[in-house]
Amino acid sequence: MNLRSKRRPQDTITVFWSDWHARRADSGVPVNDIAHAAQSNRTSIYDLGKRGKLFPDPEFVTKLCTALGMNDAEQREWLTRYRALSAVSTNQPERRNWTTWHLGAVGAVAVVLGAAATVLVLAVTESRDHTTAPAAAAAAxxxxxxxxxxxxxxxxxxxxxxxxxxxxxxxxxxxxxxxxxxxxxxxxxxxxxxxxxxxxxxxxxxxxxxxxxxxxxxxxxxxxxxxxxxxxxxxxxxxxxxxxxxxxxxxxxxxx
Structure with a gap:
């Protein structure tokens, strides 16, 4: 019997915002406080990750990290990973100043959390017999x-x-x-x-x-x-x- 191999999830904006929302929940910081710190609003904070076509600027990501009480080292790690994915993106929309447009049109930065701080964009496919093909080389x-x-x-x-x-x-x-x-x-x-x-x-x-x-x-x-x-x-x-x-x-x- 062929068993479907467990696939390693691809690094996406959904993964990033899922991680961020989990971090937000663990931090205990009220959403209203995060929204205020990011110069945003409560609804937009909850909507983060639901729309993933535009990349936010580093200033906004910094505000989110600061609002969750991340130290300098943690902020640097998150921002570096953001810039990594942004740098290798082949279909990146035009950036906009985050303070001049509504967060409902938010884009997202993708991150892979790993002890070695390596950003991987994995191309994993499945063959017809449901075995997992070898992972492609890391993109960054x-x-x-x-x-x-x-x-x-x-x-x-x-x-x-x-x-x-x-x-x-x-x-x-x-x-x-x-x-x-x-x-x-x-x-x-x-x-x-x-x-x-x-x-x-x-x-x-x-x-x-x-x-x-x-x-x-x-x-x-x-x-x-x-x-x-x-x-x-x-x-x-x-x-x-x-x-x-x-x-x-x-x-x-x-x-x-």
């Missing part, structure tokens, strides 16, 4: 920047030069002879960015090749790069050497 993933270099026998230290995105997968893009750095994309450790695919390029390391400490466990060497979508929609590459170790290895993304 949130990765954390680790702009650190090896120091001493067992330490990492923040690099004095910020990490940045480049238009090519080559080293030293800030150098005049290469001129492939994307201006205004400087990042320090802890920054969260959205990767949409993986590539190979120049091999980078996070240590001095003549270092007297060859056994430092934090040493990293790789020719892997992520293609990242910046909030202003520009795209550029970031070496995975400057990504948190837990987020190296491609993150299940497609090849660029």
């Amino acid at each position: 993933a949130v990765i954390e920047v680790q702009n650190k270099t090896v120091a001493g026998e067992n330490e990492l230290a923040e690099d004095v030069t910020p990490a940045y995105l480049s238009s090519r997968t080559v080293r030293r893009c800030a150098a005049p002879e290469n001129a492939c750095k994307l201006a205004g994309t400087e990042m320090s450790s802890g920054a969260l960015v959205v990767a949409v695919c993986r590539a190979t390029g120049d091999e980078l390391v996070n240590y001095n090749r003549d270092s007297p400490y060859p056994d430092n466990p934090h040493r990293a060497v790789s020719n892997g790069w992520y293609r990242v979508v910046w909030p202003d929609k520009r795209e550029g590459y970031l070496s995975e050497v400057y990504v948190h170790p837990a987020h190296r290895g491609g993150r299940g993304l497609r090849d660029c």
Whole structure:
């Protein structure tokens, strides 16, 4: 007997608002207070998620997170996931200023809650014998920047030069002879960015090749790069050497 495999739900606006409403119920914050904080109304708050064609702006999502008492780290996670889905959306309507139109026409941002903070848009289909087909590559993933270099026998230290995105997968893009750095994309450790695919390029390391400490466990060497979508929609590459170790290895993304 063929049993229908349990399907992993696709990341949708319905999932996001379902999670948000569950969080609202658990918080105990009155709907009237949330509506006031978001400069909205009670009915519109209850209607969140019922219509999913327009994306709200980040300011509104921030107000909702704040109204539920989320701390800065939680707000950053929710907003990063929102921007991730927004960045890879292939059918995104024009944005509107959230304070100038009725919430009844609300759009939504989709989120997948996961310990690794990875945003997955899964394409899962079923064959005729009711078995589940393999999941497609992730459409996007949130990765954390680790702009650190090896120091001493067992330490990492923040690099004095910020990490940045480049238009090519080559080293030293800030150098005049290469001129492939994307201006205004400087990042320090802890920054969260959205990767949409993986590539190979120049091999980078996070240590001095003549270092007297060859056994430092934090040493990293790789020719892997992520293609990242910046909030202003520009795209550029970031070496995975400057990504948190837990987020190296491609993150299940497609090849660029």
